[in-house]
Amino acid sequence: xxxxxxxxxxxxxxxxxxxxxxxESLLSxxxxxxxxxxxxxxxxxxxxxxxxxxxxxxxxxxxxxKLTTSCNYPVQEGLxxxxxxxxxxxxxxxxxxxxxxxxxxxxxVRDLAARxxxxxxxxxxxxxxxxxxxxxxxxxxxxxxxxxxxxxxRGVSKHATTPxxxxxxxxxxxxxxADVCPTGCVKVVDADGFRTIERWHLKVPxxxxxxxxxxxxxEVHLTRMAGQAKLEIxxxxxCPKCRGRAFAAEFRLP
Amino acid sequence: xxxxxxxxxxxxxxxRQLQAVRGxxxxxxxxxxxxxxxxxxxxxxxxxxxxxxxxxxxxxxLRVTGCQGFCERSPVxxxxxxxxxxxxxxxxxxxEILTETVEKGTAIQRLLYTDSDGRTYEREQDVPFYRxxxxxxxxxxxxxxxxxxxxxxxxxxxxxxxxVLQERKPEEIxxxxxxxxxxxxxxxxxxxxxxxxxCRKAHAADGIRYILCNGDEGDPGAFMDCxxxxxxxxxxxxxxxxxxxxxxxxxxxxxxxxxxxxxxxAVERLTRAIEQARRCGLLGKGILGTELDFDILINKGGGAFxxxxxxxxxxxxxxxxxxxxxxxxxxAEQGLFDKxxxxxxxxxxxxxxxxxxxxxxxxxxxxTGDVSKDPWGGSKGTKIxxxxxxxxxxxLVEVPMGSTLRHIIWDVGGGPPPGKKFKAVQTGGxxxxxLPESLLDLPVDFDRLTEAGSMMGSGGMIVMDESTCMVDxxxxxxxxxxxxxCGKCVSCREGLAQLCAIVDRICKGEGREGDxxxxxxxxxxxxTASLCGLGQTAANPLLSTMRYFEEEYxxxxxxxxxxxxxxxxLIRYVIDDxxxxxxxxxxxxxxxxxxxxxxxxxxxxxxxxxxCGVCMDVCKxxxxxxxx
Ligand SMILES: Cc1cc2nc3c(=O)[nH]c(=O)nc-3n(C[C@H](O)[C@H](O)[C@H](O)COP(=O)(O)O)c2cc1C
Ligand code: FES
Numbered sequence: 101x102x103x104x105x106x107x108x109x110x111x112x113x114x115x116x117x118x119x120x121x122x123x124e125s126l127l128s129x130x131x132x133x134x135x136x137x138x139x140x141x142x143x144x145x146x147x148x149x150x151x152x153x154x155x156x157x158x159x160x161x162x163x164x165x166k167l168t169t170s171c172n173y174p175v176q177e178g179l180x181x182x183x184x185x186x187x188x189x190x191x192x193x194x195x196x197x198x199x200x201x202x203x204x205x206x207x208x209v210r211d212l213a214a215r216x217x218x219x220x221x222x223x224x225x226x227x228x229x230x231x232x233x234x235x236x237x238x239x240x241x242x243x244x245x246x247x248x249x250x251x252x253x254r255g256v257s258k259h260a261t262t263p264x265x266x267x268x269x270x271x272x273x274x275x276x277x278a279d280v281c282p283t284g285c286v287k288v289v290d291a292d293g294f295r296t297i298e299r300w301h302l303k304v305p306x307x308x309x310x311x312x313x314x315x316x317x318x319e320v321h322l323t324r325m326a327g328q329a330k331l332e333i334x335x336x337x338x339c340p341k342c343r344g345r346a347f348a349a350e351f352r353l354p
Numbered sequence: 355x356x357x358x359x360x361x362x363x364x365x366x367x368x369x370r371q372l373q374a375v376r377g378x379x380x381x382x383x384x385x386x387x388x389x390x391x392x393x394x395x396x397x398x399x400x401x402x403x404x405x406x407x408x409x410x411x412x413x414x415x416l417r418v419t420g421c422q423g424f425c426e427r428s429p430v431x432x433x434x435x436x437x438x439x440x441x442x443x444x445x446x447x448x449x450e451i452l453t454e455t456v457e458k459g460t461a462i463q464r465l466l467y468t469d470s471d472g473r474t475y476e477r478e479q480d481v482p483f484y485r486x487x488x489x490x491x492x493x494x495x496x497x498x499x500x501x502x503x504x505x506x507x508x509x510x511x512x513x514x515x516x517x518v519l520q521e522r523k524p525e526e527i528x529x530x531x532x533x534x535x536x537x538x539x540x541x542x543x544x545x546x547x548x549x550x551x552x553c554r555k556a557h558a559a560d561g562i563r564y565i566l567c568n569g570d571e572g573d574p575g576a577f578m579d580c581x582x583x584x585x586x587x588x589x590x591x592x593x594x595x596x597x598x599x600x601x602x603x604x605x606x607x608x609x610x611x612x613x614x615x616x617x618x619x620a621v622e623r624l625t626r627a628i629e630q631a632r633r634c635g636l637l638g639k640g641i642l643g644t645e646l647d648f649d650i651l652i653n654k655g656g657g658a659f660x661x662x663x664x665x666x667x668x669x670x671x672x673x674x675x676x677x678x679x680x681x682x683x684x685x686a687e688q689g690l691f692d693k694x695x696x697x698x699x700x701x702x703x704x705x706x707x708x709x710x711x712x713x714x715x716x717x718x719x720x721x722t723g724d725v726s727k728d729p730w731g732g733s734k735g736t737k738i739x740x741x742x743x744x745x746x747x748x749x750l751v752e753v754p755m756g757s758t759l760r761h762i763i764w765d766v767g768g769g770p771p772p773g774k775k776f777k778a779v780q781t782g783g784x785x786x787x788x789l790p791e792s793l794l795d796l797p798v799d800f801d802r803l804t805e806a807g808s809m810m811g812s813g814g815m816i817v818m819d820e821s822t823c824m825v826d827x828x829x830x831x832x833x834x835x836x837x838x839x840c841g842k843c844v845s846c847r848e849g850l851a852q853l854c855a856i857v858d859r860i861c862k863g864e865g866r867e868g869d870x871x872x873x874x875x876x877x878x879x880x881x882t883a884s885l886c887g888l889g890q891t892a893a894n895p896l897l898s899t900m901r902y903f904e905e906e907y908x909x910x911x912x913x914x915x916x917x918x919x920x921x922x923x924l925i926r927y928v929i930d931d932x933x934x935x936x937x938x939x940x941x942x943x944x945x946x947x948x949x950x951x952x953x954x955x956x957x958x959x960x961x962x963x964x965x966c967g968v969c970m971d972v973c974k975x976x977x978x979x980x981x982x
Contacts, residue, residue, distance in 0.1 A: 150679075150885050151842055153844050167882055169680070199844060254837065255837050256836070
């Protein structure tokens with residue numbers, strides 16, 4: 101039974117009893133219990149969005165059962181969940197074929213499709229494309245409080261971008277977007293003292309490590325961090341590696 | 355004159371006063387200035403009436419109204435008390451109307467409506483277009499100047515509100531709407547009472563509940579909500595105030611009307627109506643001297659079709675991009691600004707005052723099914739349709755739920771124009787379905803239409819004849835929806851784009867073996883896996899045309915033939931023996947595709963022809979034909 105005080109709910113997955121907390125997404129709860137559900141647009145760090153449609157499951161609540169995406173479905177007491185029913189798999193395969201046509205240059209898409217035995221798509225491909233418009237870059241950028249990115253356009257023209265497709269004044273080049281990007285289409289390149297994220301029209305100077313001289317983070321990013329942490333910028337003058345070494349050195353016996 | 359009503363008694367006294375001076379014999383010239391009539395010069399016409407009346411000594415009221423429905427015959431004018439109906443009225447007709455009809459009461463024959471059999475009708479209620487309708491919502495449009503709250507009060511406006519505030523509890527009103535079986539007119543047909551009940555029951559920490567009206571009306575060709583907002587704004591407001599009482603009292607109900615930006619006149623009329631209602635004590639603090647506080651703000655939409663979807667609409671009011679979200683947590687519990695929210699369509703709200711003033715029995719006597727135990731058990735009341743396409747009488751049509759398509763298209767609509775043969779009717783707007791001749795006796799209600807693979811939608815109804823290609827039609831709607839998809843979810847964004855690509859190639863004669871199966875499989879996924887109603891219904895035009903007109907798809911794919919002779923790559927223009935070589939087509943052809951000199955029979959070089967059809971238009975001997 102549900103424990104109301106702790107907001108714990110109980111539900112069944114393929115007959116097995118599972119627990120979740122109120123407000124938790126079904127997908128998180130499923131994964132916590134070791135069930136495998138594919139996804140491309142979900143990340144624990146940010147809110148669910150429901151774009152890729154891969155996390156489909158069958159949910160029975162009362163007498164009614166339906167297919168739904170699990171990432172944005174809140175766990176509830178008494179749900180009965182089935183994972184890979186014939187219907188779920190049939191639709192997931194078509195969604196994968198659509199994704200394979202939409203972004204054939206994305207390795208993550210090709211790999212996932214291959215796991216479902218899909219090597220080719222019956223649909224008209226856009227050969228160069230490697231972004232699936234999952235919006236994770238936008239959501240992480242919002243979560244770190246920078247808000248440099250957003251969607252522009254509608255229908256197939258919809259795409260994640262910076263305001264007016266120009267360099268965003270807000271972007272600090274932190275690279276969180278690249279970290280969460282499921283297809284690797286956001287590329288961060290550090291070279292010749294600059295950080296470049298071509299997708300966002302960004303080129304900013306890197307701070308050189310006081311100790312090793314390597315460019316390690318954009319100046320604007322460090323300034324922002326120092327401001328947030330109320331630290332002197334001098335505290336961030338070393339790259340993480342050198343900072344670690346210096347810290348370790350304090351503990352070394354002579 | 356506007357007075358502030360401090361009580362229901364104040365309002366009723368004022369109404370009696372108005373009605374006393376407005377006897378049934380009053381002379382009125384009512385000029386329709388709805389969308390269709392305005393396009394045909396109704397505003398200028400009204401001005402001429404005003405000037406001529408001023409010049410004359412006639413005691414007659416000029417009333418410029420919202421859409422009266424018979425747009426085909428714009429501009430229309432009705433002269434009271436005889437209810438003489440004039441159509442296609444011009445400025446030069448005005449003096450004669452005043453002297454002959456207003457003064458002497460005689461009808462001017464040439465301005466009367468004549469049907470295709472040559473019969474002429476004098477009174478509005480006898481004109482078949484009106485006679486075959488049941489106009490309970492639209493009936494007011496001809497009796498009201500939308501800018502006059504007095505006109506609305508005189509016909510019984512705000513009486514339902516007065517009655518409710520005086521005698522009824524909020525729960526009773528929710529229950530009444532539940533038992534009336536009123537279902538949402540905005541597309542989904544969800545029982546309004548069920549929605550009201552969950553919103554009333556939802557926990558509202560600070561007492562705030564939002565009462566919203568959806569006036570986004572994004573379906574191309576639809577204008578029923580426009581006609582209500584422009585023609586009778588107070589009816590919509592009264593519905594919302596009643597909703598605020600039923601759903602949000604006691605507490606802090608707050609109202610918004612979301613109107614599409616392309617309806618500036620609706621915005622203007624609603625704005626004025628709201629200001630009037632505030633001054634009269636019908637909106638704001640202490641409505642009619644009771645404890646009910648409620649006000650309404652207008653929010654102009656951004657113009658995207660998807661903004662009509664409930665969650666996208668709420669995002670848009672909040673200032674975000676109009677993108678739908680999953681509704682696993684109902685908006686009745688967490689909607690606008692995360693507060694309990696009740697959204698209804700304009701026409702749904704407009705029904706509320708009538709249900710209350712005329713009673714449950716009246717409402718449930720109209721329509722289909724039995725809703726006494728289950729609000730899903732039928733479709734009650736009337737529905738307004740925007741009847742357009744290949745039909746004699748285009749315009750706004752209000753009929754009881756359950757009327758057959760045949761009744762709407764033939765009795766009211768007058769059937770297809772002479773020489774045209776009915777082929778199909780598209781109901782429910784862009785994501786509705788196409789129904790063939792064999793289903794003309796289908797009763798039009800929420801459930802029958804859905805079973806037939808179409809839907810009620812908001813009430814669009816497009817009649818088509820043999821000159822429409824069903825594959826091309828599906829292609830048109832698919833492209834509309836693909837362009838209007840917000841692009842958030844893969845199944846809708848990519849799925850619709852691929853459906854378009856497949857249907858495009860079929861229309862070009864490049865359809866492949868297996869395309870029909872691919873279309874069906876992909877459609878099912880788009881319907882099942884998509885996040886919002888747009889994707890979930892977008893395949894309807896495709897699936898319904900494949901279901902009822904499959905042979906057209908097959909002939910496009912396998913024979914490269916378009917029987918309606920529409921799909922450009924599948925047709926050829928040819929010149930027959932009757933050509934006398936007059937050179938007219940030759941001179942007009944933009945690509946020099948027509949060969950043959952003077953007096954010599956012409957021929958068309960198919961490789962140069964762009965199928966523009968100009969040659970056919972200019973040929974005096976009808977020697978040019980389209981083949982497929
Ligand atoms: C893509 C899409 C567009 C919609 N557009 C409209 C609209 O223009 N007007 C409207 O009233 N409802 C529209 N709806 C339906 C609304 O989501 C909602 O169901 C309705 O406004 C609720 O009111 P009702 O129950 O009174 O019909 C649309 C739905 C979808 C999925
Ligand atoms: S993870 Fe659920 S839709 Fe992408």
